Amino acid sequence: MTDMTKHAVVIAGAGPTGLMLAGELALARVDVAIVERRESQDLPDARARAGGLHSRTIEVLDQRGVAERFLSQGQVMQVAGFAMIRLDISDFPTRHNYGLALAQSQIERVLAAWVEELQVPIYRGLEVTAFAQDETGVEIQVSDGRSLRARYLVGCDGGRSLVRKQAGIDFPGWEPSISYLMAECAMSEEPAWGMRPDDRGVNGLGKLEDGKRVRVLLNERQVMRGDEPSLDDLRRALIAVYGTDFGVHDVTWLSRFSDAARQAASYRERRVLLAGDAAHVHGPTGGQGLNIGVQDAVNLGWKLARVVSGTAPESLLDTYQTERHPIGARVLKLTLAQTALMRGDERTKALHENMSELLKLDEPRKRYGAMMSGLDIHYDLGAGHPLLGRRMPDLDLVTESGPRRVFALLHDARPVLLNLGDPDSLDIAPWAERVRWLNAQYTGSWQLPVLGPVAAPAAVLIRPDGYVAWVGNGTDQGLHDALSSWFGPPDQR
Numbered sequence: 001m002t003d004m005t006k007h008a009v010v011i012a013g014a015g016p017t018g019l020m021l022a023g024e025l026a027l028a029r030v031d032v033a034i035v036e037r038r039e040s041q042d043l044p045d046a047r048a049r050a051g052g053l054h055s056r057t058i059e060v061l062d063q064r065g066v067a068e069r070f071l072s073q074g075q076v077m078q079v080a081g082f083a084m085i086r087l088d089i090s091d092f093p094t095r096h097n098y099g100l101a102l103a104q105s106q107i108e109r110v111l112a113a114w115v116e117e118l119q120v121p122i123y124r125g126l127e128v129t130a131f132a133q134d135e136t137g138v139e140i141q142v143s144d145g146r147s148l149r150a151r152y153l154v155g156c157d158g159g160r161s162l163v164r165k166q167a168g169i170d171f172p173g174w175e176p177s178i179s180y181l182m183a184e185c186a187m188s189e190e191p192a193w194g195m196r197p198d199d200r201g202v203n204g205l206g207k208l209e210d211g212k213r214v215r216v217l218l219n220e221r222q223v224m225r226g227d228e229p230s231l232d233d234l235r236r237a238l239i240a241v242y243g244t245d246f247g248v249h250d251v252t253w254l255s256r257f258s259d260a261a262r263q264a265a266s267y268r269e270r271r272v273l274l275a276g277d278a279a280h281v282h283g284p285t286g287g288q289g290l291n292i293g294v295q296d297a298v299n300l301g302w303k304l305a306r307v308v309s310g311t312a313p314e315s316l317l318d319t320y321q322t323e324r325h326p327i328g329a330r331v332l333k334l335t336l337a338q339t340a341l342m343r344g345d346e347r348t349k350a351l352h353e354n355m356s357e358l359l360k361l362d363e364p365r366k367r368y369g370a371m372m373s374g375l376d377i378h379y380d381l382g383a384g385h386p387l388l389g390r391r392m393p394d395l396d397l398v399t400e401s402g403p404r405r406v407f408a409l410l411h412d413a414r415p416v417l418l419n420l421g422d423p424d425s426l427d428i429a430p431w432a433e434r435v436r437w438l439n440a441q442y443t444g445s446w447q448l449p450v451l452g453p454v455a456a457p458a459a460v461l462i463r464p465d466g467y468v469a470w471v472g473n474g475t476d477q478g479l480h481d482a483l484s485s486w487f488g489p490p491d492q493r
């Protein structure tokens, strides 16, 4: 029987980030468990109604062979936008040249089912309440009095992360400039349907699926805090915007969020790591939070797995911070800019109109479309071929065993060396246990988002997260260094 109190990795929080990370670790055969405060995957607040996957997130799910589970439940559409200016990415060189509208509650359910298939234990209805680190691991206190032992603890426990606070990691940033109420309710008078921007931001009253009940989005006159707004707060905000509360009653759901933006100063404190909202929070405009959380998890998962299994040094974890912290910082800035652009005073409206004009031009549309959909991510892995540090495109390959998609090669979250040149010209025998190696042919053109066509490489080393770690020019120059630094020193035979 397995020991319920000992795991290689414990994750605090089974939101989208924690679930994705658990899946990644389980694929790498790491003994991982999640501690989750909620009894079920149901969401109590505004996040239940949030939702949307951007193109790169759909791609990373496709790399694990599970994208279809999400696509079949949501609605494929152009979701990328900047301050509500739509950015059409349908001409982008990706199989998923669109986003997906799907409620976060459903996204979490699909992720939870996947993690269950991978047999990750989730200790539900329990909180991580404290922890202490020592030389070899972390002792984690759980709310039922139990204590768990893990080699690493990952805080995927959301914006108010206890793990972040207890690790003493600073969370600097910007105070909220606006707070919003979201609600679902009935109204005895006919409401003023549609969007109504004002000088602070947007407001809107929309019909729910039954055509009668109302979905409400209101910015509040004064910035308010607290997750649990009252019916009076809702009435007051309605009257402030519309001059009436339309006889609001039967509120089945009411929630508040703000545009506060903060980022953890460090994503790691020895054996404790942070990912998702625990590492960065910002307003929901642009729909980035869940997406970058899931992608944090995909960046961290394989690295942590290698460190835990002893095939890579602990310093590999530093690259998680170097690669993902700038992405979080960029999203914070993009969100601040959008909040500013969405104020409805005349001057800001004029600025918004100008920005809309600008984003209709091809080059700005592509740049911003790629940024908002996550397709332009470039980890700085040094100078070289443009593919280096960028996402590997999902090419249709011809291999010795028939046609294969690149993403299908990544399903088990192992690195892949793809030799597209002279067959068997590369020798990676000392890494053969760790890196999948294959000869393939590809005759089409190589296209990257924003950059356009790039020179065809002779070989590529693809990390488990789908980013290119090395590009070959017909020789193995630099290959062994890249293999050693990402996947550990060569096996001694």
Ligand SMILES: Cc1cc2nc3c(=O)[nH]c(=O)nc-3n(C[C@H](O)[C@H](O)[C@H](O)COP(=O)(O)OP(=O)(O)OC[C@H]3O[C@@H](n4cnc5c(N)ncnc54)[C@H](O)[C@@H]3O)c2cc1C
Pocket (backbone or CB within 6 Å): 012, 013, 014, 015, 016, 017, 018, 035, 036, 037, 038, 046, 047, 049, 050, 051, 052, 053, 104, 126, 127, 128, 129, 156, 157, 158, 159, 161, 162, 182, 257, 275, 276, 277, 278, 284, 286, 287, 288, 289, 290, 291, 292, 293
């Ligand atoms: C109105 C709104 C709209 C949004 N729209 C979008 C959108 O369209 N697209 C997008 O990408 N993002 C959107 N977001 C952001 C998105 O909801 C978050 O970024 C996302 O939930 C972050 O996921 P997470 O797993 O990191 O954290 P969370 O979802 O916050 O999950 C943290 C989990 O940890 C648990 N937990 C907390 N403390 C403990 C503890 N001590 N012990 C054990 N468990 C604990 C919690 O119960 C929770 O399940 C929106 C947010 C809001 C408010």
